[in-house]
Amino acid sequence: NAGVMQNPRHLVRRRGQEARLRCSPMKGHSHVYWYRQLPEEGLKFMVYLQKENIIDESGMPKERFSAEFPKEGPSILRIQQVVRGDSAAYFCASSNYSNQPQHFGDGTRLSIL
Amino acid sequence: AQRVTQPEKLLSVFKGAPVELKCNYSYSGSPELFWYVQYSRQRLQLLLRHISRESIKGFTADLNKGETSFHLKKPFAQEEDSAMYYCALKGGSWGKLQFGAGTQVVVTP
Numbered sequence: 001n002a003g004v005m006q007n008p009r010h011l012v013r014r015r016g017q018e019a020r021l022r023c024s025p026m027k028g029h030s031h032v033y034w035y036r037q038l039p040e041e042g043l044k045f046m047v048y049l050q051k052e053n054i055i056d057e058s059g060m061p062k063e064r065f066s067a068e069f070p071k072e073g074p075s076i077l078r079i080q081q082v083v084r085g086d087s088a089a090y091f092c093a094s095s096n097y098s099n100q101p102q103h104f105g106d107g108t109r110l111s112i113l
Numbered sequence: 114a115q116r117v118t119q120p121e122k123l124l125s126v127f128k129g130a131p132v133e134l135k136c137n138y139s140y141s142g143s144p145e146l147f148w149y150v151q152y153s154r155q156r157l158q159l160l161l162r163h164i165s166r167e168s169i170k171g172f173t174a175d176l177n178k179g180e181t182s183f184h185l186k187k188p189f190a191q192e193e194d195s196a197m198y199y200c201a202l203k204g205g206s207w208g209k210l211q212f213g214a215g216t217q218v219v220v221t222p
Contacts, residue, residue: 003156031208042117042199042212043157056207091157098208101147104157 004029004094004105005074012111019079019086021108025094032075033102034067037089048098049075079110087112115140117202119213126190126220134185134216136174136200145203146176146183147210152196160198161185170194190220 005024013019025032030051035043036059048056049069060067064082069075079086089109093102116139126132138144146163161169163176163183174185183200200213 033209035210035212040214042119042214043210045209045211048207048209056209059209095208100208101159101162102208102210103159104149106156 004092004103006090006092006105006108008108009106010109010111012113013082014113015083016081019082019110021077021079021090021092021110022074023077023092023094023105024074025092026096026103029094029096029103031095031098032069033093033095034075034077035091035093037091037107039088043091046077050098082110082112084112086110115144115202115204115211117200117211117213119198119200119216121216122214123217123219126218128192128220128222129189132187132190132194132218132220134198134200134218136183136185136213138181138183138200138202140181140202140204142204146174147201147203148172148174148183148185149199149201149212150196151199157199190218192220192222194218195220 032049034046037043045059047060047067064080066078089107091107093104095102118137148160149157150160151157161174172187199215201210
């Protein structure tokens with residue numbers, strides 16, 4: 001079991017472009033969480049998804065950010081029209097049930113030029 | 114509002130000395146508390162959860178509801194304990210975690 005896989009590990013975008021971050025949960029896990037870590041800060045919850053459903057998106061910015069977890073394939077965090085403030089590390093975690101510990105991926109470091 | 118506070122950004126200790134990482138929380142209900150650790154060039158991994166009441170790698174943490182604390186302790190630090198440590202809180206039925214800012218531990222020989 002390879003664990004939670006995130007790609008790419010590093011992503012560079014220019015202002016105004018779109019960024020797509022992918023997360024494949026651990027085998028057998030149907031709960032996916034996205035977190036963002038700004039420099040010098042802890043991880044901040046963004047969104048919680050369970051196959052094809054968004055359960056909690058209370059941490060998602062109101063504009064430009066969206067997430068999905070389709071029936072087949074990885075979960076995608078999409079950021080449209082990126083700005084410099086979107087530069088951060090984005091972590092994905094998965095669990096088999098919402099009350100079970102979350103397992104984290106290596107993260108995607110997003111840099112905006 | 115729920116909040117997790119780790120007052121120390123950096124903790125430097127000598128090998129063999131005791132180490133204590135502070136974590137205080139605010140939450141109106143009954144939270145579940147965790148410690149996560151991130152070693153150099155590795156992913157974040159679960160170290161302890163309070164409901165397990167176990168010792169992992171010599172670390173223990175006790176939930177003190179009166180003081181709203183969940184401090185992480187180890188009596189004799191080892192060089193391999195050098196890492197970033199995050200305290201996290203889960204409140205409510207959903208799984209989302211609230212993290213502290215983290216404490217960098219450096220164990221010197």
